[in-house]
Amino acid sequence: MEEEVEIFLEDCEDQLGLMEGALVSIQDSGVDADSIGTIFRAMHTIKGSAGMFGYDNIVKFAHAGENLLDAAREGLIEVNEEMVDLFLQCKDYLEHLIEVEIREEEMESSQKSLGENLVKALISYMPGEKPLEKSEDLGQIKEPSMSEEEILRWHISIRFHKDFFTTGMSIHSIFNFLNKIGKVIINQPILYHIPLLEALNPLHPYIGFEILFEADLPYEEIEEVFEFIIDDVDLMIFEHTDEESLSQLIASRKEDLLSQTLLDAQFYTEIETVDVSEEKTEEIKKSLPEVNKPEELEILENEKTESKTVTKSTGAPKVSSSLRVDATKIDLLINYMSEIVIANSKIITLSEELDNSELDEASSRMRELLEVVREGIMDIRMVQVGDSFAKFRRIVNDTAKKIGKNVEFIITGGETELDKTVVERISDPLVHMLRNSIDHGIEEPSDRIKAGKSSKGRVDLRAYTDSGTIVIEIEDDGKGLDKNRILAKAIENGLISSTATLSDAEIYKLIFEAGLSTAEKVSDISGRGVGMDVVRRNIEDLRGSIDITSALGKGSKITIRLPLTLASIDGFLVQVGHTKYIIPLESIQECIELTQEELEGMKGNEFINLRGDMLPLMDVRVVLNEEKSESARKNIVIVRFGEKIVGLLVDELLGEHQTVIKPLGDAFVNVTGISGGSILGSGEVALIFDIARLIEYKI
Amino acid sequence: MAKKILIVDDSGLIRNLANKASIEAGYETVLAEDGQAGLDALDKGGIDLIFSDVNMPVMNGLEMVEKVREREEYKFIPIVMLTTESKPELKDRAQELGVKAWFLKPFNKDKFLLVLSKLLG
Amino acid sequence: MITEQIKEISIYEAEKLQSMFLKEMQSGETFILDMRLVEKIDMVGIQLLLSLSKSLEEKEQRIEFINVSDAMLHEIKISHCDVALGLG
Numbered sequence: 070m071e072e073e074v075e076i077f078l079e080d081c082e083d084q085l086g087l088m089e090g091a092l093v094s095i096q097d098s099g100v101d102a103d104s105i106g107t108i109f110r111a112m113h114t115i116k117g118s119a120g121m122f123g124y125d126n127i128v129k130f131a132h133a134g135e136n137l138l139d140a141a142r143e144g145l146i147e148v149n150e151e152m153v154d155l156f157l158q159c160k161d162y163l164e165h166l167i168e169v170e171i172r173e174e175e176m177e178s179s180q181k182s183l184g185e186n187l188v189k190a191l192i193s194y195m196p197g198e199k200p201l202e203k204s205e206d207l208g209q210i211k212e213p214s215m216s217e218e219e220i221l222r223w224h225i226s227i228r229f230h231k232d233f234f235t236t237g238m239s240i241h242s243i244f245n246f247l248n249k250i251g252k253v254i255i256n257q258p259i260l261y262h263i264p265l266l267e268a269l270n271p272l273h274p275y276i277g278f279e280i281l282f283e284a285d286l287p288y289e290e291i292e293e294v295f296e297f298i299i300d301d302v303d304l305m306i307f308e309h310t311d312e313e314s315l316s317q318l319i320a321s322r323k324e325d326l327l328s329q330t331l332l333d334a335q336f337y338t339e340i341e342t343v344d345v346s347e348e349k350t351e352e353i354k355k356s357l358p359e360v361n362k363p364e365e366l367e368i369l370e371n372e373k374t375e376s377k378t379v380t381k382s383t384g385a386p387k388v389s390s391s392l393r394v395d396a397t398k399i400d401l402l403i404n405y406m407s408e409i410v411i412a413n414s415k416i417i418t419l420s421e422e423l424d425n426s427e428l429d430e431a432s433s434r435m436r437e438l439l440e441v442v443r444e445g446i447m448d449i450r451m452v453q454v455g456d457s458f459a460k461f462r463r464i465v466n467d468t469a470k471k472i473g474k475n476v477e478f479i480i481t482g483g484e485t486e487l488d489k490t491v492v493e494r495i496s497d498p499l500v501h502m503l504r505n506s507i508d509h510g511i512e513e514p515s516d517r518i519k520a521g522k523s524s525k526g527r528v529d530l531r532a533y534t535d536s537g538t539i540v541i542e543i544e545d546d547g548k549g550l551d552k553n554r555i556l557a558k559a560i561e562n563g564l565i566s567s568t569a570t571l572s573d574a575e576i577y578k579l580i581f582e583a584g585l586s587t588a589e590k591v592s593d594i595s596g597r598g599v600g601m602d603v604v605r606r607n608i609e610d611l612r613g614s615i616d617i618t619s620a621l622g623k624g625s626k627i628t629i630r631l632p633l634t635l636a637s638i639d640g641f642l643v644q645v646g647h648t649k650y651i652i653p654l655e656s657i658q659e660c661i662e663l664t665q666e667e668l669e670g671m672k673g674n675e676f677i678n679l680r681g682d683m684l685p686l687m688d689v690r691v692v693l694n695e696e697k698s699e700s701a702r703k704n705i706v707i708v709r710f711g712e713k714i715v716g717l718l719v720d721e722l723l724g725e726h727q728t729v730i731k732p733l734g735d736a737f738v739n740v741t742g743i744s745g746g747s748i749l750g751s752g753e754v755a756l757i758f759d760i761a762r763l764i765e766y767k768i
Numbered sequence: 769m770a771k772k773i774l775i776v777d778d779s780g781l782i783r784n785l786a787n788k789a790s791i792e793a794g795y796e797t798v799l800a801e802d803g804q805a806g807l808d809a810l811d812k813g814g815i816d817l818i819f820s821d822v823n824m825p826v827m828n829g830l831e832m833v834e835k836v837r838e839r840e841e842y843k844f845i846p847i848v849m850l851t852t853e854s855k856p857e858l859k860d861r862a863q864e865l866g867v868k869a870w871f872l873k874p875f876n877k878d879k880f881l882l883v884l885s886k887l888l889g
Numbered sequence: 890m891i892t893e894q895i896k897e898i899s900i901y902e903a904e905k906l907q908s909m910f911l912k913e914m915q916s917g918e919t920f921i922l923d924m925r926l927v928e929k930i931d932m933v934g935i936q937l938l939l940s941l942s943k944s945l946e947e948k949e950q951r952i953e954f955i956n957v958s959d960a961m962l963h964e965i966k967i968s969h970c971d972v973a974l975g976l977g
Contacts (some may be wrong), residue, residue: 123879234900234933237846238887241932244967246886252929256969263936266911266944271903297886385933442849844900 073169077118079393081167083100084111086456088160092153093462100148108156109138115163124170127163130184133191134159145196152194154598157463159187164541166661191347207357217464221256222309223282223291224336229274233301240278246294251284257334261326276302279327281309281336302557315340394449396489403448410439411729411748433584450490451633454532454541455483457492464500468507473640475514477505482532487539491631492610496540498604502543502627503528505601510547520622522546535540538613538655539633550619552576577617581605612744614711640747641708642755644721646695649755651728651747652717656708660703660722663703677705677716687763688718692742728757741766770851771888772796772814776806776820777821777850786819786850789877803827807835817888820845822858830858833865846887855869894926898934906934910941920945925956930964938974951975 088111091104116131134156140146162184169176176184227240242534247253258278263269284291291306293300305321307314317325319340328340371452419429458480469476487495510518511526518524529544552573559579560567571579581601608615632653640651641660667677676683684707690697705716728747742763747755773795775786783799790797798815800806804825809815818836822829829849835843845865898906913920920941924975942952954976 106883235844237844239846239931241964241967242888249885258939258968258970258973260939260943263940263943265938266907266914266940266946269907269937269940271907271933271937271940272900272933274936274938276932276970294886298881671933841901 075249076393078167078171080118081115082604084115085160085164085167086460087111089157089463090459092157092160092465093459095148095153097462097464098450100153102142105141105148105682109135112138115167116207119167119170124167126176127166127170130163130166133188134163137191137194137517140194140196145525146194155190155194155292156185159191163186186597189767203378211561220285222285222310223280223284223316224305224307224311224318225280225282226277226305226322227280228259228277228303228322231273232300233274234272235300236298236301238301239300240298243545247280247282247284250290251282251286253336254281254283255279255281257330257336259330261324261330265469277445279331279334279336281323313703336439344372344657363648374594379383390757395744396450399446399449406439406443406446407728410443413439414749447488450488452489452492454485454487454539455480456465457496458483458530458532460496463754465503465507468504469511473513474507474511476511477525477527479527483540485532485534486633487532487631488633491539491633494607495629495631498607498629499530499541499543501601501604503530506543506545506625506627510545510549512548513544516548520548533740534633535630540629541631542626543628543629544624546624549621549623549625550577550580551621552618555579574616574618577619579614580617609761612759616711628711640726641706642726643704643717643719643725644723645689645693645719646697648693648695649723649749649753650719651726651755651757652706652708653758653760654725656690656710658707658709658714661705661707661716663705663718667768679707679716684714684716686718686761690718692766693765707756708760708762708764710761717763719759726755728755770794770796771816772798773884773888774798774799774800774809774818775820776803776809776818776824776829777797777844778824780852782821784804785877786880789880790884795884795888803829803832803835806832810836815843816840816846818845820847820849822849822885830861830865833862833867837865839854844889847878848883848887895923896926897929898927898937899929899931900933901935903933906937910937914941914944914948914950917948917950920950920952922952922954923956924954924961926960927958927961930961932968935965935968935970936975939970942974 088108091107091111095101095104108481112131112135114391116135119127119131137146137152138156141148141152148398162180165180166176168185192710229240230699234238244253244256259279262275262277264275269275282291288306292304295302295304305314305318307318315337331337332340364729413432414556416428416432419437420432462478465476465478506528511528512520512522514524517526527546531540531542531544533540537580555572555576556565556579557583559565559576564573564579564582570683581604599671605615608631609627611631613629615630616628617625618628619625632655639654641654641657643650643652661679677686678684684705686705687693704719704722706719707714725748726749742759743756744762747757747758749755774828775783775797776785776799777783778801780790780801783801785798787797798809800809803820804827806818806820807827818833820829820832827835831844833847833849836845836847844866847865849862851865895906899939904949920967922938938952952975954974957976962971963974965974
């Protein structure tokens, strides 16, 4: 895709997002002027930029939407529920239309007729329009009659406003251009207004032109030829065969010699002279097909009115200046950054070896600065989850509507920031889980009343940060998970043996296994048993974890934990055997040095007593088959992921280490608990622990 | 004689795009990276159309247009602004100065050539 | 006959040319316009010539163009004013 088109597409996506947000807000809390304004502006912006790229179909469609929205904005019509639905449909259609246009594909005929119907529907709501059923000939109005095979002939009549010449615009260029897109059959200069030389103001235009133009083009395209001069000319364009327009032209020009000139120039073989009184002329002038102003200038005008409304409303528009940057540029920067960090580590190592305090100081300072820069770069990638969450509102509303449930959807923590890649990759799983909550969690309104709840169910989507991870929760107040049914189903499907004893948490977690769906009735919303396992896998791929708690009859809560970013971690370097490992700093609770006594006291025990609590221990050396080290000392690094705490038994604590994750390649794919590698300043490779999986392994 | 277009934009990318498109279409071009450079380029004479950005260092596009209009030999030259600015007051001012077209960036080549065609024949 | 050398018949020169033409018209001779050096003509110029032609007709005089280059003739023909100027 060309860069410009890409920018256009991104812009459209933003605008469609704004539109949707506003529409959903109207659905939720009723019509308000701000939302209508937002939708209007979004529609208008899309129209404007589509026009710039010559996507005429988008322009036409958006124009119809914009007209109605403008009428709504002006208070000429009242927006009802049906119209909100219509606008939502239009938004979806527009999205599709944009895709199709960008790919330069043909629109499927079903979609095409959908588009036409939507435009009809939009027009039907316009003030003064007849209701839809009665206006069947709408389609014909849009299309100029091009029924016959013959090439269209247009009559173009031009007179110039006083300033025309001084604008520097050249009518010659227009004539040349006409000849490029069609054929000028006759061009009759109108000379009778040109005065004698003494009376002439050479800079004033007195001349005019009557042109017979042959081109197989619609009205709009002929009109567009004049886009740059339209403000400075008096222009009429109509089909050569259109006698009515001809009479109107002759009447409105009020030029005695016009008819004769046209006849002499063989425009027409005869002209029926219509006797028109002064009054009537005015009337006709008004009813003349209005020559629309071209795109750019129209934007100008609309924006003027827009700015008026903005200043009127009390809420000042948000001013945020932003810059679109190709994500790969940032990735590249991160990559270089990691190289610099590595190179600097090498300097630090060297300065320690050389015992040069000045060099040491300089390299430490360098490390600090690099850290600042790194954080800055990482921060570029961070986006607020709210924008993405707002899109779910629509899905929730649609889903609820479709299956006849009444759901209130509440988003909290939309301002929480997360890596854009993570946001994008988490979106589908979240949608799936939200649909699940509505479909399986929330009961039918009647059942809810029976259970003593309000008929309206509630689904919460929350985001917040917790010790270096982001937590996303989906909570519903529905019927909760039925442990026994999950268990039965899991046994039936051979996921677990019938004798297995599982904790509640473990049972709930079974719903994330492939091939387990507890819904009795399979709907097209969810319930085919595919999905939740995919959800879990997606989240684990993001180095995240997923948990579910539930209370029968009260509801369920799914908790997802994700790292803030995928690109780098602050780690803690430890040594086990001959290998160095990095533990993500965010998961470390504390480090304890084990005394020889304690070590002996353990005697293969897998727990230690930590201030009265039993702390499960994990000997990294055993788990990862490391050789026994000579080091007599043992350290425990206490790590936490979610609610779970484990002590990792390691040999040496080497200190904090800020690191960029490098993927490890296929050889390490199946190594439990390792998520990647990093190259240390010394050139050594260190392996990065995947604490979530490591803990899972242990438990 | 090929028509000569003055392209004024501080962005090298835009200058290049416009320049390439114009030359391909058989026009001659003169390039300038800000308003002052644009004015200086006018001295060489023979410019038939000015394509200019608005926001530029040293001298912005509208200041340049104002100065262009003060010059006898370019009083009536067609001028097209190419810009991301869309402030109504700027556009009003531009229209007063006889700027005929106001384009939002980014522009596509076909549209650009169409404009040249309509303005220069 | 216009003795001054005219290089362009355009918006930039229109006012100057107008007074020059008016003066020349006084002579009452056949109005001959030497287009040899004319390199540029625009709609303002053409309109000026049309007005001149009309004024001369009024006095039962006429204008005669000499040394019209192909390029200039082409320019005039685009607006189809060649006929009215007797150049068709």
